[in-house]
Amino acid sequence: MRKVCVVGGSGKLGRHLIQHCLERGYDVVAVCRPQSVGKLADLADRITVVPGRTDDRAVIAQAVAGCDGVLTVLVPWGVHDYSSGTAQAVLDHAEPGARLVFSCGWHITRGDGDHYTRRFRAMVWAAKVVARAVRFADIDDQVRACDRIFASDTAWTVVRGSSLEEGPSEGLPVWSRHVGDPVLASDLTRRTDFALFMVAALTDDTLVREAPAIVGCRTESALRHAQG
Numbered sequence: 001m002r003k004v005c006v007v008g009g010s011g012k013l014g015r016h017l018i019q020h021c022l023e024r025g026y027d028v029v030a031v032c033r034p035q036s037v038g039k040l041a042d043l044a045d046r047i048t049v050v051p052g053r054t055d056d057r058a059v060i061a062q063a064v065a066g067c068d069g070v071l072t073v074l075v076p077w078g079v080h081d082y083s084s085g086t087a088q089a090v091l092d093h094a095e096p097g098a099r100l101v102f103s104c105g106w107h108i109t110r111g112d113g114d115h116y117t118r119r120f121r122a123m124v125w126a127a128k129v130v131a132r133a134v135r136f137a138d139i140d141d142q143v144r145a146c147d148r149i150f151a152s153d154t155a156w157t158v159v160r161g162s163s164l165e166e167g168p169s170e171g172l173p174v175w176s177r178h179v180g181d182p183v184l185a186s187d188l189t190r191r192t193d194f195a196l197f198m199v200a201a202l203t204d205d206t207l208v209r210e211a212p213a214i215v216g217c218r219t220e221s222a223l224r225h226a227q228g
């Protein structure tokens with residue numbers, strides 16, 4: 001891994017992704033909306049910033065050229081297929097063989113063994129209805145984006161984040177193939193460690209075409225699991 005593109009680099013998760021990449025000595029190209037370029041001003045001499053919407057195919061084509069890995073913050077803002085447009089642009093324009101790692105939440109499922117509580121389902125349903133009604137976000141679009149990724153024959157990984165909190169790193173999160181596994185019960189990960197997991201996935205071939213659901217390695221459920 002020499003050169004990595006961070007799609008959505010100016011947000012909270014994106015900043016952590018850039019930081020972890022720089023710490024590993026990778027060259028970083030970051031895509032962010034033109035109005036957010038200033039948020040990356042402190043890193044301007046260390047990274048290349050490509051201003052533009054992440055669903056703009058020309059912007060993505062320019063940004064991912066020559067990159068061995070692409071880290072994409074997949075967000076469902078608005079009601080015009082921002083998420084699926086972003087995912088498709090990355091899938092279509094990334095270099096052949098590049099490692100592609102996407103972020104999302106536990107609500108994304110491949111339909112093969114995830115178990116959700118009633119409370120979780122109700123919360124996702126309510127968020128979906130309200131966000132769509134006020135045209136703030138379209139959570140189903142993030143679902144469609146991930147369906148496209150799952151159907152792709154690229155070297156993808158979809159990292160499914162638990163609830164997030166700020167704070168210093170606790171280490172690499174633990175993961176499971178299935179939401180509902182006891183190891184995930186604490187439902188909490190430090191945002192910096194979500195990013196750490198995504199960056200580590202770039203060089204972890206065991207995660208190719210996997211959709212790991214993650215949780216903080218110091219959480220109660222992770223520690224209980226580690227004790228057997």
Ligand SMILES: NC(=O)c1ccc[n+]([C@@H]2O[C@H](COP(=O)([O-])OP(=O)(O)OC[C@H]3O[C@@H](n4cnc5c(N)ncnc54)[C@H](OP(=O)(O)O)[C@@H]3O)[C@@H](O)[C@H]2O)c1
Nearest residue numbers: 008010011012013033036074075077103104105161162164
């Ligand atoms: N938040 C959680 O609790 C949580 C839990 C599990 C998983 N996740 C996943 O983590 C990832 C990051 O989520 P986050 O909540 O932590 O957000 P975040 O890191 O702050 O990222 C938000 C991103 O959305 C962009 N954005 C904001 N408003 C936009 C708009 N109107 N149109 C287009 N782009 C816009 C931001 O770009 P600008 O800098 O240009 O504004 C930024 O790149 C997502 O994939 C999410 O599904 C989050």
